[in-house]
Amino acid sequence: MRILRIVSAFLRAAILKETAYRAELAGNLLRSVINIGVAVGGLAVVFSHTSELSGWRLEQAMVLLGVYYLVQGIVQTALSPSLNEVVSEVRKGTFDYVLLKPVPSLLLSSTRRFVVWHVADVMLGGAIIAIGLIRLEAQITVGIAAVFVGVMVGGVAIVFSIWLALTTLVFWFVRVENITMIFQLFFDTGRYPVEIYPFWLRQLLTFVFPVAFITTVPAQTITGREPLVAIWLAPLIGILALLAAARFWRIGLSRYTSASS
C-alpha cells in the first residue's frame, strides 16, 4: 500500500513536470510516431523483395517490432529515467538523500522518475502487435495470451536487470554513460528476429545478452511459431536475473557506503 502511494506520488510529480513543458511533450510524441512509422516502413520495404526472412513473414516480423517498441516504451517510461537519475545523483552527491529515506534504496531508485510521454511507444507498439495479429488471422486463446504476458514480463525483468546491473557500476566508475550506450546497441538488435543474425551473434544474443528473450521469444509465442527455446525459460531467467541484479546492487551500495564522496 505504502509502495503504491510512493509510486503514485512520483508519478504525479512526473506528470506535472512533463506538462510543465507542453511544447516539448508534443515534439516528443511526434518523434515517437515518426520513429515507429519509419521502422514499419522499413519492414515493408524488406518484405517487398522477399516473402520470408529466416522463416518470418511480414506480419510476424511486425508483431516482433511491436513487442520491441512495447518493451522499449516500458523501459523508457519507467526504468531508464529512474536509473539514469541514480547515475547523475551519485555524481552530484545527492544520491545520499535516497539512502536517507526509510524505504529500500533499490525500490526508491527504480521507481522515482517517469517520462510519461514514452507511454506513446507502448501504445503504438501494442497497436502494431494488434495489426500484425489481425492480418495473420491468429487465433489468440486466453491460454496463449497468458503465456505471452508471462514471457513478456520475463523479458522486461531481464531488461531491467541488465540495466540495473550496468547502473550499479556507477558505484565503482563514476562515468557509465558509455556502458548504457552499449546496452542500447544490443537492445536495438531486438528489432529483428535473432534468426537473421549469424550463428555466433545469435548465441550471444540468446545466452549472454539475452535480447532473444525480450522480443523474439514473445513474438514467437503469440504468432504461433516454434519457440527458439523452451518458453518457461523466459520467466525463469527473468527471475534469476532480477535476483542477481539486486544482489549486485547491494554489493555496489556497500562499496558506496564504505566511501561515498
Add this chain to the structure above:
Amino acid sequence: MPPDISVRQLVKHYVVPERAGGLRASFRSVLRRKHRLVRAVDGISFEVERGEVVGFLGPNGAGKTTALKVLSGLLHPTDGQVDVLGYTPWDRRAEYLSRITLIMGQRQQLFWDLPAADSFLVNKAVFGIDDAVYKRTVDLLTELLDLGDLLTKPVRQLSLGERMKVELAAGLLHTPRVLFLDEPTIGLDVTMQQRIREFVTAYNAETGATVLLTSHYMADVKALARRVIVIDQGKLLYDGALAGLVQRYAPHKTITVHLERSVDLPDLNGQAEVLSVEGLQVTVRAGKDDAPEVTGRLLTQLPIADLSVEDPPLEEVIDQVFRGDGP
C-alpha cells in the same frame, strides 16, 4: 535519560588511489594501483544530550562531513561505536531514518522544475506521514521559516537563500528528533544566514530536537551553540562551552584604556604591544599571563578614566586553534 548521540572512538579512513602524473605513470598505476590512506576521522568521542544544539567546528577537510555521514548512516565507520537514539546508524533501519535528518547546504533534494510543494508530497508518501500531521508540520515550518508563497513557485525560480529555506523544510517534514546540519548557511548572504540561524533556534525551542551542526561562519556558531566540538585532522581538539574555548585558546587579551589627559605611555617592559592610539584611547595587547601585571602597571602609572580587558574576537581564537599553536 541516555544521551541522544553517543560516539566512542569513531574512526573513518578512506582508501584513495594515488593519482599519478604523466602518461607513463598513469599506465603503471592502472596495472598496479597505489593507495593512500586518508584519516578523515581519527578516533573521536562525544555525547550529545536530548535538545542540545552543538556546533561542530573545524577547518576544511577536518572530517566534519565524514562524521555527520557516519552519524546519519550513509557511511560505515572503519572502527568505533555510535549510538543515536538507541540505533546503530549504518544499519539504516527505517525507524532510525524516520527519526533523523541530514541536510547538506551544498546538496539539494527538491525537484528542480517543480514547486517545492510537489516534492513535499513525495516526501510525505515516502515517510508515510498522515494528512493531519503533515498539514500541522507544513504550517509550523511555513511560520518559522516565513515560507509565504515560496512553496508554490518552481524551485528553479527561487533565490539561493529561498531555496535553502525550502530545502530545510523538506528535510524536516517528518519531524525528526535529531538534526544533522552540514553547512546550512553556506553561500548565503548575511541577512539570510541570520534568518536560518533564528530558525534553528526557534525550531529547537519549539520541538526540543537535538541539533548537531557544522558551519564555518563564526556568527552561526556564536548565535546558535553554547557548546562546541572542535576537530582538526580527524582528531578532537576541544569539547565544551564556547566561552571556555576562548579562555583556553585565546593567547592574549586586549586592554583598552581611556586617559584623562594626554601623557607619554610608560615602558611596558616588552610585555605588551601598543595596537593603537586614537586621541585619548589607547589599545594594547598583552599575553594572557602578563595581562594582570600590565593592567596593574597601566593603572598605577597613568591617569586613567576607564579601562577594559577583553578576549580577542572568536574568529581569532579559532584561527589560533587551527594553526595548532594554542596551549
